[in-house]
Amino acid sequence: MFAALYIGIGMAVAALALHRIRWAFLLVLFLYTTYPRLLAVGVSGEGFALSMQFVTLTALALVWGLLLVLGDARVREGLRLLRQHKLLAVALVGVFATKTLATFLQGGLPISSISALVNDYLITLNVVLLALLAVQTRRDVVAVCLIVTASVLVNQAWAFAGMIKGSPLLDGLVEVSFRTEDDFDPSGRTRTGLYRVMGTFTNPLQLSTFLCLSVPLVAFAFRWGRQRRWIAGVALVALLPVLFRTLSRSGLLNLGSVVGAAVLQRVFRQGRFARSLRIVVIAVVLIAAVGSLQLLLNTVNRAILDRDLDVTQDASTVERLAQYVIVGQLITASPRVLVLGYGAQRNLATSLDDLFTLDNYYLRTLLEGGIVGLSFLLLQQLALYRLALRIESASQSAWTRSWALTVKLHLVSLFVAMMFFSVPYFYLYYYLVAGMSVGIYARMERAAPERPAKAMLVAS
Numbered sequence: 115m116f117a118a119l120y121i122g123i124g125m126a127v128a129a130l131a132l133h134r135i136r137w138a139f140l141l142v143l144f145l146y147t148t149y150p151r152l153l154a155v156g157v158s159g160e161g162f163a164l165s166m167q168f169v170t171l172t173a174l175a176l177v178w179g180l181l182l183v184l185g186d187a188r189v190r191e192g193l194r195l196l197r198q199h200k201l202l203a204v205a206l207v208g209v210f211a212t213k214t215l216a217t218f219l220q221g222g223l224p225i226s227s228i229s230a231l232v233n234d235y236l237i238t239l240n241v242v243l244l245a246l247l248a249v250q251t252r253r254d255v256v257a258v259c260l261i262v263t264a265s266v267l268v269n270q271a272w273a274f275a276g277m278i279k280g281s282p283l284l285d286g287l288v289e290v291s292f293r294t295e296d297d298f299d300p301s302g303r304t305r306t307g308l309y310r311v312m313g314t315f316t317n318p319l320q321l322s323t324f325l326c327l328s329v330p331l332v333a334f335a336f337r338w339g340r341q342r343r344w345i346a347g348v349a350l351v352a353l354l355p356v357l358f359r360t361l362s363r364s365g366l367l368n369l370g371s372v373v374g375a376a377v378l379q380r381v382f383r384q385g386r387f388a389r390s391l392r393i394v395v396i397a398v399v400l401i402a403a404v405g406s407l408q409l410l411l412n413t414v415n416r417a418i419l420d421r422d423l424d425v426t427q428d429a430s431t432v433e434r435l436a437q438y439v440i441v442g443q444l445i446t447a448s449p450r451v452l453v454l455g456y457g458a459q460r461n462l463a464t465s466l467d468d469l470f471t472l473d474n475y476y477l478r479t480l481l482e483g484g485i486v487g488l489s490f491l492l493l494q495q496l497a498l499y500r501l502a503l504r505i506e507s508a509s510q511s512a513w514t515r516s517w518a519l520t521v522k523l524h525l526v527s528l529f530v531a532m533m534f535f536s537v538p539y540f541y542l543y544y545y546l547v548a549g550m551s552v553g554i555y556a557r558m559e560r561a562a563p564e565r566p567a568k569a570m571l572v573a574s
Contacts, residue, residue: 124173131177138177139248140261142170146542147265147276147324148314169541171236181247187356192246193559195556202497202548206239208490212483217457219450230458234483245549252513255550258337262328266349269313269321273356296421311359314540322365323535325357327543329372339518364534375526434473434534439476445484455484459471475532475541476548498548499525505555512556521551521557 131138147168182189196203213234217227249255275283304331310318329350338347357365445452480488498521506518517550524547531540 123290124169127170128173128177129155131174132180135177136248136254137175138174138232139244140257142167142174143258143546144261144265145170146329146539147262148268166238168233171240172232175236176242178240178247188247192243195246195351195552196242197551198556200502201499202494202501202552205490205493206242209479209483209487209494210235210239212487212490213458216454216483216487218458219454220457222381226460227458230460233379233460234458234538237539238545240544241542242549245546246553249550249553255517256335256338256552258546258550258552259331260339260345261336262331263339263346263349264323265346266328266332266353269315269324270349270352270356273311273321273359274352276309276313282312284520295298303547309359310361311356313356318360319362319364319535322357322360322362322368323537323540324532325353326365326372326527327524327531327540328370329353329369329527330520331543331547333523334516334520338513345525364530368530368534371530372523372527374506376519376523379522412493435475437472437474441472441481450482453484453486455480455482455487458482472536473534475536475538478536478538482532494548495525495528498544498551501548501551505551505558508555510560514554517551517554531551 127138127142130141178189210231214231217223223231234513245258249258272283311321312318313321313324315321315324330355332346332349336343336350339346353369357369445455472481476491478486479491483490502518502521504524505514505521509515509518524544528541528544
């Protein structure tokens with residue numbers, strides 16, 4: 115039944131995309147941002163599952179491939195724009211290629227690894243290419259941000275309903291695959307007797323990560339949504355109480371980092387700090403960072419080496435810290451693993467006997483792609499930051515400068531999120547922002563030669 119339903123959904127999305135790819139893309143984006151595992155159904159004994167989002171994104175990828183074969187001008191233009199940003203293009207392809215090579219060298223390509231690689235492609239390179247194809251105007255960019263805002267509102271309403279009920283709303287009804295019962299609650303739904311809201315997700319950390327990654331896009335929608343800005347305003351006002359009730363410390367740290375970065379950006383740009391005072395601020399930040407790192411290393415030493423930390427007081431913190439030591443041991447098992455990693459796997463943590471859980475996307479990338487894969491991931495973020503600076507320096511309008519700030523704040527949120535959350539599909543927004551940024555910069559370049567001509571016309 116579900117297979118027939120998914121085939122029908124995929125065909126409908128493909129048909130819509132061939133006629134109106136912009137609307138098909140926005141529809142799939144809403145499904146993915148609202149609940150990435152909607153109607154996930156297991157279809158194999160190796161843990162492979164199909165979800166509505168997987169099917170619809172696959173349909174869009176096939177449409178993109180068909181348009182490429184047919185020589186569609188929009189596809190050729192999108193590829194040309196991506197090739198212009200060589201550093202970003204190489205980094206995007208590099209992560210995927212490294213994981214694929216590492217998977218093959220590790221022992222071939224079993225169905226679970228193929229599934230993981232396909233999923234990886236769909237939410238990374240595929241999203242960049244679709245953004246270049248479907249997001250063509252400023253109105254499209256605002257529409258994407260409003261779609262993310264609508265998803266935030268859906269999750270906030272779901273969370274508030276859960277607060278009133280005191281338990282998950284319609285728990286178990288939306289996701290219908292691979293639900294296991296254990297003697298403990300690995301999702302951490304309760305802490306100190308309080309219900310932790312989850313929205314439409316299955317874990318409070320998933321909701322907090324989604325909200326924090328969405329904040330810069332929602333703020334952009336509030337600034338430029340015009341008549342619809344009240345929608346984004348409601349989402350921003352409801353953000354803090356919902357985020358607080360997730361009881362996610364990483365979420366609060368993430369939000370604080372984004373707000374702090376926004377304030378510093380505004381203060382520094384307006385020149386309210388003298389150069390000497392700026393140096394003092396930077397020095398304080400560096401000292402705080404070094405002190406925090408020292409504290410982290412001391413805690414790891416107490417937890418792992420000296421066994422002098424009470425695990426029962428905060429097991430989640432100790433487990434997160436222990437991952438750095440365990441991943442270090444796993445990745446140095448052999449020179450090949452150190453360079454290329456273990457390859458892509460659907461359940462990476464459980465497939466490695468020494469690792470019970472994995473809560474860090476950088477560590478996940480290190481395990482899947484080794485030092486090479488992690489280097490390409492960091493290179494991606496550096497390339498997008500440089501692109502944001504180019505947009506900001508070349509911009510002649512408040513709109514593009516606002517987008518440059520949105521990209522930089524999104525990168526701040528992304529960095530914090532990746533330190534505490536390893537589920538790959540939550541980082542689709544990063545690749546969405548990257549694709550839209552390439553398109554925005556290209557439109558700025560096309561418009562640049564027109565300004566002198568207009569000025570000469572007015573003068574004459």
